[in-house]
Amino acid sequence: MLAMTASAAPFLPFVRPDIDAATIAEVGKVLASGWITSGPKMQAFEAALSDLFGGRPVRTFANGSATMEIALRIAGIGPGDEVITTPITWVATANVVVAVGAKPVFVDIDPRTRNLDLDAVEAAITPRTRAIMPVYLSGLPVDMERLYAIATRHGLRVIEDAAQAIDSRWRGQRIGAFGDLVSFSFQANKNITTIEGGCLVMNTPEEAARAERLRLQGVIRTGMDGMDVEEPGGKFNLTDVNAAVGLAQLERLDAITARRAELADTYFRCAADSGLQAMGIELPQALDPQAATTNWHMFQVVLPTERMQGGPAQARQKLMEAMRERGIGTGVHYPPVHLFTYYRSLGWREGMLPHAERIGRGIVTLPLFPAMQASDVERVCAILSETCKRLSQ
Numbered sequence: 319m320l321a322m323t324a325s326a327a328p329f330l331p332f333v334r335p336d337i338d339a340a341t342i343a344e345v346g347k348v349l350a351s352g353w354i355t356s357g358p359k360m361q362a363f364e365a366a367l368s369d370l371f372g373g374r375p376v377r378t379f380a381n382g383s384a385t386m387e388i389a390l391r392i393a394g395i396g397p398g399d400e401v402i403t404t405p406i407t408w409v410a411t412a413n414v415v416v417a418v419g420a421k422p423v424f425v426d427i428d429p430r431t432r433n434l435d436l437d438a439v440e441a442a443i444t445p446r447t448r449a450i451m452p453v454y455l456s457g458l459p460v461d462m463e464r465l466y467a468i469a470t471r472h473g474l475r476v477i478e479d480a481a482q483a484i485d486s487r488w489r490g491q492r493i494g495a496f497g498d499l500v501s502f503s504f505q506a507n508k509n510i511t512t513i514e515g516g517c518l519v520m521n522t523p524e525e526a527a528r529a530e531r532l533r534l535q536g537v538i539r540t541g542m543d544g545m546d547v548e549e550p551g552g553k554f555n556l557t558d559v560n561a562a563v564g565l566a567q568l569e570r571l572d573a574i575t576a577r578r579a580e581l582a583d584t585y586f587r588c589a590a591d592s593g594l595q596a597m598g599i600e601l602p603q604a605l606d607p608q609a610a611t612t613n614w615h616m617f618q619v620v621l622p623t624e625r626m627q628g629g630p631a632q633a634r635q636k637l638m639e640a641m642r643e644r645g646i647g648t649g650v651h652y653p654p655v656h657l658f659t660y661y662r663s664l665g666w667r668e669g670m671l672p673h674a675e676r677i678g679r680g681i682v683t684l685p686l687f688p689a690m691q692a693s694d695v696e697r698v699c700a701i702l703s704e705t706c707k708r709l710s711q
């Protein structure tokens with residue numbers, strides 16, 4: 319009884335999709351139109367995305383993972399090739415490299431940005447390296463000038479896993495508006511969603527034509543009745559129903575990004591008021607905030623697990639449980655991929671990537687979505703502070 323009266327505020331999840339009435343109406347129109355799979359809405363969504371990315375060719379796919387796999391195929395990555403990437407990512411990043419028969423090479427992260435350490439990237443380049451796959455964790459870009467300087471110097475492709483980085487910027491330019499192959503996800507938790515979906519920004523109309531074939535079995539049509547396949551593809555097209563959701567979301571992109579930035583500012587203010595850093599909790603950090611602008615896809619902190627009850631192995635779980643009991647949802651993005659059983663079977667072990675391993679044990683995603691209020695952020699910081707204090711040894 320006491321517990322129930324104590325937590326009067328409704329449960330706050332760490333993310334909640336926001337689909338407005340106009341979007342629902344658009345979906346209804348598509349469903350009633352007689353054309354529900356890939357068609358005019360998908361094309362309109364691709365055109366709108368191309369506008370967003372400075373006119374570069376864009377094609378959509380069924381999800382962000384398929385988008386990255388097709389990007390790897392377009393870049394010609396296959397058996398015998400090495401692709402350098404980060405272990406602090408959604409496992410899809412590494413899995414797609416395996417899916418095309420290549421070898422993911424994990425390098426350590428910069429503990430401040432939690433993104434690929436570009437010194438470590440350079441050190442990991444071998445004669446077999448064909449590509450770099452950076453991930454912009456929580457939407458924060460890496461040093462894009464340095465990334466492309468390394469790629470150019472060593473003749474490497476760059477497949478950007480920008481799944482989380484729609485509307486993030488580097489020196490004012492949108493991620494996707496420049497660079498090599500840039501992959502986005504529109505999965506339900508991302509800043510804008512198509513429920514499931516993704517898109518790839520490419521360099522040339524030839525790459526875009528190949529992407530179209532690879533997403534639909536490799537089929538090439540000629541005339542009314544001609545059909546051929548030169549290279550087998552998969553079934554990765556985005557439906558018009560999903561595209562209608564995406565078009566409506568895209569209209570709100572500016573507002574979504576602005577609202578997330580406001581809430582992130584509130585987090586920094588409340589974190590200072592609650593003394594989070596003084597307790598050893600690490601806040602998000604950009605090395606050069608003038609250059610790298612995040613879209614605040616997530617607001618993540620790293621716990622001082624060494625000083626907490628349960629130690630590095632259990633501190634986070636205890637804290638997440640305690641926060642849940644007080645009505646606050648949290649998430650983990652991500653446990654280090656190189657320590658999953660499959661990747662261990664390829665030879666990866668504890669101790670190889672110490673920053674990634676420490677951050678992987680202590681990172682926690684706090685609630686952040688546009689419908690939240692400043693008072694929600696204040697409550698999260700206060701409860702995090704109290705909980706962390708209580709669980710500290």
Ligand SMILES: *Cc1c(COP(=O)(O)O)cnc(C)c1O
Nearest residue numbers: 381382383408410481482503505
């Ligand atoms: C969401 C995400 C993906 C994959 O996207 P799906 O649409 O879920 O397949 C890949 N990488 C990162 C970093 C992501 O956050």
